[in-house]
Amino acid sequence: MRNGGPGRTRLLLIILIVTSLFLITLNLRGISVLDGARSGTQSALSPFQRAGNVVLTPLKNFLSDVTHLGRTRNQLEKLRADNAKLKMQLLHRKNADAQLKQLKSILDLAGTAGYKIINARVISQGASQTYSQTVTIDIGANAGIRPDMTVISQDGIAGVVKTVHSNTALVMLANDPAFKIGVRVAGTQQIGILSGRGSHSGTLQLLDNQTIVKVGDILLARGSIANRPFVPGVPVGYVTALDNTAGDIAQSATVRFYTNFGTLGVVAIVLGTPLSNPGDALVPIKPVPTPTPTVTVYVTPTPSPSATATK
Amino acid sequence: MFTRANAIFISILLVFFVLQEGFLNQLHLFGGGFSMFFILIFVWSAISTQESALMSGFIAGFLLDLAQGSDAPVGLWTLIMVVTCYLVSYFGYGDANPVGIVAIVAIANFAAQSLFLTMGALLGVQVGDLGEVLITLIGTTVWTLVATPIFLPLFTRLHDFIMKARV
Secondary structure, three states, rough: OOOOOOOHHHHHHEEEEEEHHHHHHHHHOOOOOHHHEEEEHHHHHHHHHHHHHHHHHHHHHHHHHHHHHHHHHHHHHHHHEEEEEEEEHHHHHHHHHHHHHHHHHHHHHHHOOEEEEEEEEEEEOOOOOHOOOOEEEEEOOOOOOOOEEEEEEEOOOOEEEEEEOOOOEEEEEEOOOOOOEEEEEEOOEEEEEEEOOOOEEEEEEEEEOOOOOOOOOEEEEEOOHHHOOOOOEEEEEEEEEEEOOOOOOOEEEEEEEEOOHHHHOOEEEEOOOOOOOOOOOOOOOOOOOOOOOOOOOOOOOOOOOOHHHOO | OOOHHHHHHHHHHHHHHHHHHHHHHHHOHHOOOOHHHHEEEEEEEEHHHHHHHHHHHHHHHHHHHOOOOOOOOOHHHHHHHHHHHHHHHHHOOOOOHHHHHHHHHHHHHHHHHHHHHHHHHOOOOOOOOOOHHHHHHHHHHHHHHHHHHHHHHHHHHHHHHHHOOOO
């Protein structure tokens, strides 16, 4: 571009300014002479803008993080808080699901026997320093709970109501050392007394010296007078070992409780029973063991090369 | 008057325009960032003749008018760039001191944007919150001050190369 002198430059300046003003005037008067050019320019630029967006997004994010460090930190803190909240919700949800499952099983159990029950949530476990196995449930006298009512879980007997308050109740669990329940071996009329041992197992003391139990026998609650403290037919546990001590008047055995006392979330308190005894209707179905396939491999020794060479 | 040098310069201008619109504008640097396109035009105007600066300003302004997304009328950037480039060339031509060129480019950047804001406001363009406008105005000026020394050697060499290629 040549410099053609001050006059020429001024003329060019005037021409360009007038052209610009002309363009502005046309635009302001609504005469869109350059709309096509404008849209064409945008169309031509858009692939580059898209490419730029793809290429620069990581850098842009980095720069944004650097320039908004404080805000990013706050956002991070907020996200952490949200995450913790969601985790807690998920935990509650899982807890609720587990309780629902327990409740469903309890209802199945109670429904089979025809018990009239009321559900309760376990709200606390007894302190281990007291050496007793108890739980507190969230309903009490206001809900019709009375002492010496049977408490069942999804698997069977859970315990007995020990103390009742207006809105809570203390349940002595079946594994409490002070717990004793009259039981009957399912399928027979053999009876005994089962006592808790503070663990997942209890001790069965048979009452008749002519009676013999064997490992795997299932024990059901025998029931009490007027169904208190125990209703009949509730599964209690199964025999895991026999204690054949010489000199014992009657046989004793170790019994594994069906109820897992460590995971009690929901229990049911039996308010009433049907007129008829459920008998063995609540005996749990034994799980069918899955056969483990055994693979036998026969190895045929190959003759050694040295032996072949000597021949 | 359309020489090979002009053709090369317009091509370079287009390349930098695409670079600016496609890539640099998307960085969203704090304070508005810098415009390599503006720096190129003002450096070019500062080291070129007034006639050359006028033509460069006109082409650059026209490209800005075509590309901008605001409601400003077509021709506004053209007018502003023509005037600014002319003034940059008027005050900067013959100044071989890089510091002086950097200062002129930064002032031109500030002036061009101020003119756009003022004239745009007069023509009914919504420019937004005054605080934000001031941050962008000052921010882009500071960015220009920082970025111009980096690009100045490149643009000066380009200028020399094209001027040698003129027919």
